[in-house]
Amino acid sequence: MIIWINGAFGSGKTTCTYELNKRLSNSFVYDPENIGYFIRKNIPKELYESDFQNHDQWRVFNYEMLKYLNSTYEGIILVPMTLVNRQYYDEIIGRLIKENIKVKHYILYAEKKTIEKRLNKRFEWSNSWAKSQIDRCIYAFNHHITEEKIITDHKTIDDIVEEIAEKSGLTLRSDKRGHFKKLMDRWATLIKHIR
Numbered sequence: 001m002i003i004w005i006n007g008a009f010g011s012g013k014t015t016c017t018y019e020l021n022k023r024l025s026n027s028f029v030y031d032p033e034n035i036g037y038f039i040r041k042n043i044p045k046e047l048y049e050s051d052f053q054n055h056d057q058w059r060v061f062n063y064e065m066l067k068y069l070n071s072t073y074e075g076i077i078l079v080p081m082t083l084v085n086r087q088y089y090d091e092i093i094g095r096l097i098k099e100n101i102k103v104k105h106y107i108l109y110a111e112k113k114t115i116e117k118r119l120n121k122r123f124e125w126s127n128s129w130a131k132s133q134i135d136r137c138i139y140a141f142n143h144h145i146t147e148e149k150i151i152t153d154h155k156t157i158d159d160i161v162e163e164i165a166e167k168s169g170l171t172l173r174s175d176k177r178g179h180f181k182k183l184m185d186r187w188a189t190l191i192k193h194i195r
Contacts, residue, residue, distance in 0.1 A: 002066055002101065003168055004079045004093055006145070007108030008137035009130035010119040012152060012160060016108065017080035018189045019161045023172040026075035032062045033081065053083070059091045066092070070101050076170065082133075084140035104168045107141050108160065109149040 003020070005013045021027050036052030052058050069077050083089050096103050110118075115134050124130050141149065150163055158175070165172045177185065 001168065002070060002077045002079060002096065002103045003164065004081065004083075004103060004105045005108060005164070006081065006083050006105060006141075007152075008110070008115050008134055008141075009082060010115045010122065010124070010134075011108040011110055012118070012157060013080040013082065013108055015157055015189055016160050016164065017078045018185075019157055020076075020078055020164060020172075022185070023161065023165075023175060024076055024170060025173060027078055028069070028073060028075055029078045029080070030066065030069060031081070032058070032079065035061050035065075053085065053088055059088055063092045063095055066096060067099070067101065070096070076168075082137065084137050084145065086140075086144040089145050104164075105148060106164055106167070107145065107147070107149045108152050109141055110152045112138060114153045 005017050007013050017029055021029050035058050036055075039052055039055050039058060040048065049055050066077065066079070083092070093103055093105055112134055115138075116131065119128070119130055122130075148167070150160060152160055155163075162172065175182070
C-alpha cells in the first residue's frame with residue numbers, strides 16, 4: 001500500500017510521515033523531492049522550471065519508482081509531498097490507482113492562519129516560497145484535489161497519525177518515547193528536511 005500525505009507547506013506532512021514510519025512495523029519513506037533536486041543538479045540552469053514538478057521527468061520517474069516499490073517491497077510506502085496540480089495528481093496518483101495499486105491519499109488541511117503560524121515556527125520569512133504558496137494550496141484543495149481531507153487546525157501530530165492509520169486500516173505500535181524524546185525526534189526531522 002502507498003500512503004500519500006498531501007497538504008500545504010507547513011501542514012505537517014513530513015513530521016506525520018516520519019512519525020508513522022516510527023510506529024509502523026514495516027514501512028519506508030519515499031521522498032519525491034529528491035528527484036526534483038536530482039533534476040536540478042543534472043540540467044543546465046537555463047532549463048530549470050520554476051517548480052521542479054513541471055518537469056515531465058519528475059512526474060514520470062516518481063510514478064515509475066512508486067510502481068516499482070509497490071511491486072517489490074512488502075511494507076507500507078509513505079510519501080510526503082505537496083501536489084496541487086490536478087494533471088500532475090492524475091499522472092502519478094491517478095495512474096497508480098488505475099493500475100489497481102492501492103493508494104491512500106490524505107490532505108492535511110488547515111486554515112491559512114494556522115499554516116502561517118506553523119511556518120513561523122520554522123523561521124520562514126514573510127516572502128518565503130512556502131508562504132507564497134499557501135493560497136494556491138488552499139484553493140487547490142478546495143477546488144481541484146479535494147479527496148479525503150484531514151482537518152488539522154486543532155489536532156496534534158499524534159491525533160493526525162492515529163487518524164491516518166485508522167483510515168488506512170493499519171495498526172500502530174505503541175509509542176514508548178517520552179514527551180521530550182518525541183519532541184527532539186520531531187525537531188530533528190524538521191531540521192533534516194529544511195531545504
